[in-house]
Amino acid sequence: MICGKSMRIYTENQIVKDSLxxxxxxxxxxxxxxxxxxxxxxxxKIHDYKSISFHKTVAFLITAMILYIPANLYPILLTKKFGxxxxxxxxxxxxxxxxxxxxxxxxxILFASVFVPILxxxxxxxxxxxxxxxLKSSKVDRHKLFYITEVxxxxxxxxxxVVAILSVLIHFSIVEIIPGRxxxxxxxxxxxxxxxxxxxxxxxxxxxx
Amino acid sequence: xxDSKLDNFIICKKCHTLHRKIKLHHGTKALCQxxxxxxxxxxxNFIDRLLALSLVEFIALIIAFSFTIIKININGIYxxxxxxxxxxxxxxxxxxxxxxxxxxxxFIFPIVILLSLILALILMKLKRFxxxxxxxxxxxxxxxxxxMIDIFLLSILVAMVKLFDYAQLEFSVAFIAxxxxxxxxIFTLKRVSFSxxxxxxxxxxxxxxxxx
Numbered sequence: 001m002i003c004g005k006s007m008r009i010y011t012e013n014q015i016v017k018d019s020l021x022x023x024x025x026x027x028x029x030x031x032x033x034x035x036x037x038x039x040x041x042x043x044x045k046i047h048d049y050k051s052i053s054f055h056k057t058v059a060f061l062i063t064a065m066i067l068y069i070p071a072n073l074y075p076i077l078l079t080k081k082f083g084x085x086x087x088x089x090x091x092x093x094x095x096x097x098x099x100x101x102x103x104x105x106x107x108x109i110l111f112a113s114v115f116v117p118i119l120x121x122x123x124x125x126x127x128x129x130x131x132x133x134x135l136k137s138s139k140v141d142r143h144k145l146f147y148i149t150e151v152x153x154x155x156x157x158x159x160x161x162v163v164a165i166l167s168v169l170i171h172f173s174i175v176e177i178i179p180g181r182x183x184x185x186x187x188x189x190x191x192x193x194x195x196x197x198x199x200x201x202x203x204x205x206x207x208x209x
Numbered sequence: 210x211x212d213s214k215l216d217n218f219i220i221c222k223k224c225h226t227l228h229r230k231i232k233l234h235h236g237t238k239a240l241c242q243x244x245x246x247x248x249x250x251x252x253x254n255f256i257d258r259l260l261a262l263s264l265v266e267f268i269a270l271i272i273a274f275s276f277t278i279i280k281i282n283i284n285g286i287y288x289x290x291x292x293x294x295x296x297x298x299x300x301x302x303x304x305x306x307x308x309x310x311x312x313x314x315x316f317i318f319p320i321v322i323l324l325s326l327i328l329a330l331i332l333m334k335l336k337r338f339x340x341x342x343x344x345x346x347x348x349x350x351x352x353x354x355x356x357m358i359d360i361f362l363l364s365i366l367v368a369m370v371k372l373f374d375y376a377q378l379e380f381s382v383a384f385i386a387x388x389x390x391x392x393x394x395i396f397t398l399k400r401v402s403f404s405x406x407x408x409x410x411x412x413x414x415x416x417x418x419x420x421x
Contacts, residue, residue, distance in 0.1 A: 020215075020218070020220070020227060021220075022220035022222070022225065024350070025346075025347055025350040025351065025403070026346070026347075026350065026403060026404070026407040027219070027220075027222070027402065027403050027404035027407065028215070028216075028404075028407065029215045029216075029218050029219070029220055029227075030215070031215075040215070041407060041411070042343065042346070042347055042407070044347055097371070100374075102370060102371070104370070105367055105370045105371060108363075108367055109367065139225070140224045140225070140226065140243060140244075143223065143224050143225040144223055144224055144244065147222065147223045147224075150354070153354070154314075154354070154355075154357050154360055155360060157314065157357055157360050157364075158360055158363055158364050158367060160307060160310075160311065161311070161315070161357075161360065161361050161364030161365075162364045162367050162368050162371070164295050164298070164299055164307070164311055164364075165290060165295065165364060165365060165368040166368055166371065166372075167298050167299070167302065168288070168290050168294045168295055168298045169279075169281050169288050169290055169368070169372065169376075170288075170372075171288060171298070172283070172286060172288075178302050179299065179302060179304050179307060183304060183307050184304060184306045184307050187306065187307045187310045187311070188306065188310075191310060194354065194355075198354065202225070205225075
């Protein structure tokens with residue numbers, strides 16, 4: 001089937017087997033033996049044993065969720081004005097921007113710093129739960145969900161970068177912006193959610209664990 | 210199933226549907242039947258084109274890292290933003306963890322990825338050092354998740370909107386270079402799938418191995 005300059009190719013339904021797996025490094029197709037797999041082309045380890053991957057994902061996810069609490073409670077930004085220090089948390093900063101009328105920026109920060117991490121937690125928990133219990137969702141949907149989790153992963157770093165940029169630019173004798181303790185927790189939270197998504201074994205989507 | 214038979218198939222990175230590969234005509238691309246995601250495309254002068262774009266991207270990246278990105282003017286006092294000042298300020302305020310994370314995500318990983326790509330392409334063109342090329346391609350694939358230069362550009366735009374009411378903003382050469390890096394990245398690593406690159410690698414070294 002040809003559409004414009006693109007060409008669709010047909011799925012191989014007759015050979016779609018859960019025993020075939022894609023290497024995330026070189027995209028070669030490998031045969032899943034159920035245990036630890038080494039890619040036939042790049043010779044890199046594709047996945048650990050399923051139970052190890054599962055526990056790694058859970059451990060990273062729990063770490064990220066714990067870090068999300070101080071990331072929101074502690075100030076991500078400190079403003080020193082005439083020696084007086086004002087503390088801004090993520091949500092406080094969003095509300096301040098919204099009140100000031102900067103709606104697009106407020107929405108970007110709200111999406112990147114609040115929605116994206118929460119969505120990632122929900123998606124990874126859902127994927128992990130769906131490996132244990134049969135849920136009413138197709139394998140294709142779960143693969144798409146995992147893909148979205150991987151893609152949106154890094155977008156949460158926007159807030160940390162903004163804090164770093166502002167702390168460089170606003171550095172005067174009367175007014176100064178410095179990063180807060182929340183920035184460390186937030187950066188680590190993003191790091192661990194990304195590790196959690198990367199360590200997730202896609203073979204777990206294919207079957208009940 | 211034999212390896213050669215497995216090479217005739219491709220799995221969609223988004224929905225994991227299995228497809229049989231077909232030979233593409235000039236300028237066409239193969240899409241997943243399930244979710245329309247790009248599977249692979251027909252490349253002409255694959256290595257030369259990718260190498261040229263990567264070299265331009267590397268020069269732009271060096272400019273972006275070396276010069277001031279934006280300048281702000283508040284009542285006649287100027288402050289400039291460049292990469293070194295970001296790391297200096299974070300480390301100066303004793304936020305070492307944030308500093309290390311930012312340093313790796315926006316400086317070390319993008320430059321390592323680009324240098325690895327350029328080196329791998331040059332070696333592939335020379336048809337030498339098969340093992341080194343393989344290691345470089347693996348390194349690129351592993352680090353590609355962690356390079357956040359595009360998100361850094363978005364962060365600059367967000368910071369600019371925040372400062373718009375209080376200060377006058379001036380764009381410098383590094384800002385334009387940074388935009389160029391992001392645009393070229395779309396045509397290099399975002400456009401070329403890893404399977405295309407690995408197939409090119411296999412074709413090149415299979416031919417050179419059979420000649421020996």
